[in-house]
Amino acid sequence: MHAAMVIAVGFALIILAGALLLMLPCAAKSGRATPFIDALFTATSATCVTGLVTVSTAVHWSLFGKCVILLLIQIGGLGFMSVMTAASLLLRRTITLRERMVIGAGFGLDSSGGIVRLMRRVLVGTFLFEGVGAGLLSIRFVQQFGLLRGVGMGVFHAISAFCNGGFDLMGTPDDPFCSLVHYAGDPLVNLTIMALIVLGGLGFFVWSDVWDHRRFRRLSLHSKLVLAMSGVLLGGGFVLTLLFEWSNPATLGGMSVPHRLLAAAFQTVTLRTAGFNTIDQSALTDPSQAVACVLMLIGGSPGSTAGGLKTVTVAVLALSAVSALRGRTSVTAFGRTIEPRSIMNAVALTVVGVTIILGGACTISFIENVPMNLCLFETASAFGTVGLTMSLTPALSAVSHIMLIVMMYFGRVGVLTFGVAVFLRRREPPKLTFPSGNVMIG
Amino acid sequence: MHAAMVIAVGFALIILAGALLLMLPCAAKSGRATPFIDALFTATSATCVTGLVTVSTAVHWSLFGKCVILLLIQIGGLGFMSVMTAASLLLRRTITLRERMVIGAGFGLDSSGGIVRLMRRVLVGTFLFEGVGAGLLSIRFVQQFGLLRGVGMGVFHAISAFCNGGFDLMGTPDDPFCSLVHYAGDPLVNLTIMALIVLGGLGFFVWSDVWDHRRFRRLSLHSKLVLAMSGVLLGGGFVLTLLFEWSNPATLGGMSVPHRLLAAAFQTVTLRTAGFNTIDQSALTDPSQAVACVLMLIGGSPGSTAGGLKTVTVAVLALSAVSALRGRTSVTAFGRTIEPRSIMNAVALTVVGVTIILGGACTISFIENVPMNLCLFETASAFGTVGLTMSLTPALSAVSHIMLIVMMYFGRVGVLTFGVAVFLRRREPPKLTFPSGNVMIG
Ligand SMILES: [K+]
Ligand SMILES: [K+]
Incomplete structure (x- = not known):
């Protein structure tokens, strides 16, 4: 079986198994089947590390249910890579896997030894980061919830944050979907969770690369693009959020200046793919909502726990645009040429992604009769596996829920992976080449 | 001077000259300077054949003012090509011009004789189509407005429709921006104007190609893409408009079934770049507004009177996406390979276009404190040089008006033309090639 097929089918099976476990009466606090x-x-939301929910995680699920959700987040988030490499090793199809992960060659993944080394790093890195994060979060949560429950909350939120899962246990029967709103002014919780989100969102390749080479100049093209683009998106999002929300009394307007900066920084970080929130998303101003939709659609970096179009895709499109406007015939970045094939892949992902979130939002708006901006926020959140919500998701009908499920799946598995799994025949594509034809663009 | 520079500067000069003429007291009905x-x-709106207005064309301007507007539409619309070719002939820089119009070679434009022939066809075609259109429209308008005014109205609307100008003379002091709403059920006016819009929006290259070759199979790749994509957009827009507006009492809901079909067809055609409307745009449902924004952003075809991203751009992106998803390494269409350079240009235009309309809409929404969907509708309308409006434009401040002016200019002159004019140095770009670097997309 093709590696892309393994991923697409594997994810579907994990989701189904998780759904069956969560349907058990013992998974719900009420003791009745969900x-x-x-x-x-x-x-789906847990396995695709999204965080959108139809029922409050804290209020609806029992301890068993919460453990199932946490396990799905960990498998779907950090286990993704391990599952992929393990499957490919077992099936002795490492070459096909390498094709999918073109970047692999740059990290010495040509041999199965390289893959095993990267896998070990991923597992060690994951438990190290999550362990430290859980410890820091427990300092606050033990004060509030007592020892046992506090440590449990620390572990759950550390894993959820590092995997960019977006699930939280803060809901109460009176306020079931409050996320981290009550911690908006708490630097310990904010900074720990922000650090976990950013580290998880950079991706394994970048960690490994930075670990091996230390200096920016020596990193691979992939890592340079990821770090540069992440910097641009975080900086830009921070400035725009501050600008558009500064005097909005329902969000930043009522806070002190340091709290405004902290809340704007958290909002920017969470938009990238995490899904926690410390400010009410439905109170955002219109321009902020648009910025949020764009950042959610872009999401994190390839090879990470993120969904969406990914930073590198957007970087390749932006670099292509600049090259074309300057009259160049090839695209270069950091002294390397980006191949036409990469540009085609970036275009494919963007065309499909934008079509999915726009088409999905139109359909949901039409059948549920709700404003388009709410629908776009939810579909961008689902496809980018972000999990932020303007409170629309719990109110939707089953048809819309199924559409969001499909979007989360595509966002996480990847449109290209799915495309390769479905379209790539065993036989080679025709070697026949056509004469080139000219078209007039613009 | 470079051909791209001629176009960019030439357009700016025509706009400025037009603005000075329109400021004259005799251009306004009131006799006071505008x-x-x-x-x-x-x-700008007239020269860029957009149709967005801050004052009612019929109510505010005198006969002289209306004549200036009509002249600007004709120069900006159909004269574009002629101005370009004339300038290049005068400056003996036909080769540089050909570079800009890569497609040209396919139409025998290698010699200046070919250019002169195409230019003659453009002029003859224009006056033929506009003449027949004016005659047909006059049949209705003479009944309503008397002989002289009726023929004048026929000529004005035929030119405005064929150039996709979007200006109309239907406003009254009580209802200054009504466009063709009162003709929603009139097949003669609807069908004539629709035919003029579609013909003008296909572009000169396509006319000439169809005239020379007659059969689809023999047409150039460019013409095939334009015709196929126009068909897809018109068909898709028609079905979606019918679906989303069928039971909306403020638009199609109150009409008989044949009138609904006629109004939906007109709405689809006008969205492509024309700017007349027979149904109230501010009454559209949310999903219809989204469809409208997408169609307006795409606009018409290259080498036509249209603005926006253009049909061929979107066709190239869609074909690239399909090729990438099927695991191909090159993009083909109708038995021809599309070069990476064309894909880069398509990406450049799309990235800049989307950035302009989204960034512009966020800015206008922020400074004017109006909902984002209204702003997006107006910026897409401006950049696509469409001219449809949800009645926001007349109410905006001067800063927003200047932003819309800039968007209309870029939409019409073309982002690529402008980019080439600004960035292309006389010296060659460095021939040095970089080793290719791999990146992971998605
Ligand atoms: K998430
Ligand atoms: K127009």
């Missing part, structure tokens, strides 16, 4: 659609939605 | 910002907005 409807299939809610269980499926929650399992 | 403020510079309104004159500049109107001149």
Whole structure:
């Protein structure tokens, strides 16, 4: 079986198994079986590390249910890479896997030894970062919830943050979807969770590369693009959020200046793919909502726990645009040429991604009769596996829930992976080349 | 001077000259000088064949003012090509011009004789189509407005429709921006104007190609892409408009079934770049507004009177996406390979276009404190030089008007033309090639 197929089918099977576990009566606090659609939605959201929910995680699920959700987040988030490499090793199809992960060659993944080394680093890195994060978060949560529950909360939120899972246990029966709103002014919780989100969102390749080479100049093209683009998106998002929300009384307007800076920074970081929130997303101003939709659609970096179009895709498109405007015939970055094939892949992902979130939002707006901006926020959040919400998701019908489930799946598995799994025949594509034809652009 | 520079500067000079003429007291019905910002907005809108207005064309301007507007539409619309070719002939820089119009070679434009022939066809075609259109429209308008005024109305609307100008003379002091709403059920006016819009939006290259070769199979790749993509956009827009507006009482809901079909067809055609409307745009449902924004952003075809991204750009992106998803390494269409350079240009235009309309809409929404969907509709309308409006434009401040002016200019002159004019140095770009670097997309 083709590696891309392994990933596409594997994810689907994990989601189904999770949904069946979550349907068990013992998974719900009420002791009654959860409807299939809610269980499926929650399992998809957890496995695809999204964080959109139809029922409050803290209020609805039992301890067993919460453990299932946490396990799905960990498998879907950090285990993704391990599952991929393990499957490819087992099936002795490392070459096909390398094709999918073109970047691999730059990290010495040509031999299976290289893959095993990267896998070990991923696992060690994951538990190290999550362990430290859980310790820091427990300092605050033990004060509030007592020792046992506090440590449990610390572990859950550290894993959820590092995997960019977006699930939280803060909901109460009175305020079931409050996320981290009550911690908006808490630097310890904010900074720990922000650090976990950013580290998880950079991706394994970048960690490994930075670990091996230390200096920016020596990093691979991939790592340079990821770090540069992440910097640009975080900086830009921070400035725009501050600008558009500064005097909005429902969000930053009521806070002190240091709290405004902290909340704007958290909002920018969470938009990238995390899904926690410390300010009410439905109170955002219109321009902020648009910025949020764009950042959510872009999401994190390839090879990380993120969904969406990914930073490198957008970087390749931006570099192509600049090259074309300057009259160049090839695209270069940091002294390397970016191949036409990469540009085609970036275009494919963007065309499909934009079509999915726009088409999905139009359909949901039409059948549920709700404003378009709410729908776009939810579909961008689902496809980017972000999990932020303007409170629309719990109110939607089953048809819309199924559409969001499909979007989360595509966002996480990847449009290209899915495309390769479905379209790539065993035989070679025709070697026949056509004469080139000219077209007039613009 | 470089051909791209000729176009960029030439357009700016025509706009300025038009604005100065429109500021004259005799250009306004009131006999008083029009403020510079309104004159500049109107001149830009007319020269860039957009149709967005800050004052009602019928109510505010005198006969002289209307004639200036009509002249600007004709120069900006159909004269574009002629101005370009004339300038290049005068400056003996036909080769540089050909570079800009890569497609040209396919139409025998290698010699200046070919250019002169195409130019003659453009002029003859223009006056033929506009003449027949004016005759047909006059049949209706003479009944309503008497002989002299009726023929004048026929000529004005035929030119405005064929150039996709979007200006109309239907406003009254009570209802200054009504466009063709009162003709929603009139097949003669609807069908004539639709035919003029579609013909003008296909572009000169396509006319000439169809005239020379007659059969689809023999047409150039460019013409095939334009015709196929126009068909897809018109068909798709028609079905979606019918679906989303069928039971909306403020638009199609109150009409008989044949009138609904006619109004939906007109709406689809006008969205492509024309700017007349027979249904109230501010009453559109949310999903319809989204469809409208996408179609307006795409606009018409290259080498036509249209603005926006253009059909061929979107076709190239869609074909690249399909090729990448199928695991191909090159992009083909109708038995021809599309070069990487064309894909880069398509990406450049799309990145800049989307950035302009999104960034512009966020800015306008922020400074004017109006909902984002209204702003997006107006910026997409400006950049696509469409001219449809949800009635926001007349109410905006001068800063927003200047932003819309800039968007109309870029939409019409073309982002690539402008980029080439600004960035292309006389010296060759460095021939040095970099080793290729791999990146991971998605
Ligand atoms: K998430
Ligand atoms: K127009």
